[in-house]
Amino acid sequence: MPEYAEVALRALFSFIVLFTCARVLGKKQISQLTFFDYVVGIVIGDMAAQLAIDTSMKIVNASIGLVVYTLLSVIIAYGAIKSFKFRDLVESSPSILIKDGKIMEKGLFKHKMTYDDLMNGLREKDAFIIDEVEMAIMETNGQISVMKKPEYQALTPKDIGLRMKDNHAPSLIIIDGTLLENRIKSLGYTKDWLHSEIKKKGAKDFKDVFLAQIDSNGNVYVDLYNDAEETKKDKEE
Template sequence: MNELGIVLFRGVVGITFMLTLARLMGKKHLRNMTFYEYVVGISIGSIAAELTFGTEVRMSNFLLGMIIWTIIPVLISKMELKSFRFRTLTEGTPRILIKNGKILEKSLKKEDFTVDELMIALRQKDVFKLSEVETAVMEKNGQVSVMKKTELQPLTPKDVGKVTEQEREPRIVIIDGNVMERSLSEYGYTKEWLLGEIMKQGAKNFPDVFFAQIDSMGNVYVDLYNDTLKMPQVKQKLLVAANIKQLQANLVNFSLQTENKNAKEMYNGYAKQMDKLLDDMSGYLKE
């Protein structure tokens, strides 16, 4: 077997041996990683350091070693996706530490986990009383997940029979005074509507806004370049104009959403009236 073949053989053996050692060490040493991530991270770092200082070893051997420790993890990841048993072998399985409010001493012993370490893990989850815990599980990456007892869990709208709308991710609609029109249109709003919203919070126009974000409920967060132009300093006239612009934008949206011809004409007609009203008022609003 030539020198490169020996490096390849040693690399495969090294991965297997390191994975076995990591499993024997237990989950609590993993630091938010799975067994395999822990092994690969340490080994590639060591090889890279040796590549820098180990001048007596051929560069080709180092490069082959790096390739081995890159390709094999990719292949193993693919195998883990297809085989539950293989995934269990390389990553391990979660282990229940507390069940029905009772500590499972045997599980703690198997994970080499002390009661002190368990309490630390619970406090990191904002649980200071063991009596509050229904179930605690040590995950594959060494983290402890906690489920509180039912009577101590936070109350949700569903618990009180309240119907809530499904929220979507917030969208940024203004950056450095520039309107992100695509994000705005995907939520079904217009620039006129957005202008009305930012005027309510002190802006006179889009260039006054450093950052603005809208949520799925239509609430707009605005950060102005001039932070003194907050809501208390907004003139009443500007608020009136903003409300008219918002009403106009809503009417335009209604006309786009309806398939009723008469309703569409009515909405468009009122929108034009709002536009004319703004033009008529523009001179007085500047006073």
């Protein structure tokens, strides 16, 4: 077999194995990864790359390495879920960096953080003055969570005695020209009402609508297949 064909087949096999391992490990967001997760991901990716292009490496050996790393990661993740002590061992625990406006130097030293690192994390949370911070915590994923003192927190409707109507998340009601009738009924609207609403946006029929969404106040957002018609309608309004 030509070498290029072998590399292509190994790359295909490596891709399948890596995809399977990724599915087994779950769907954590990048921002949720601990340092350990990050390092394991790099190692698994490197193994998959070696499996794809290093023709001197036996496929079985590389596959065993990938499977072992994946299984160990799953076991550790399962152990962290079941045992607080084990989770503290493998993932560490959140550390207090600021308490009552006072910097906890031991917390900074523990995480090898400088004053600039701390201030950068605070600014990302719109906290520019340390004295305004009630508490700042270094999470296990490296993010800094900030709680400001009550007098510096933004007002909410509840703080000033306002009662707000309950809101539901915006719902898609038309997708690619197809009306989701069950969803419309569950939201308490009728097909005829929706038809009149999309006509206001320039659509003659549901099939003219690429995407339509409705919010908790009954406002309908419509995106037409023919954007020129939609733009013309907006200008007329």
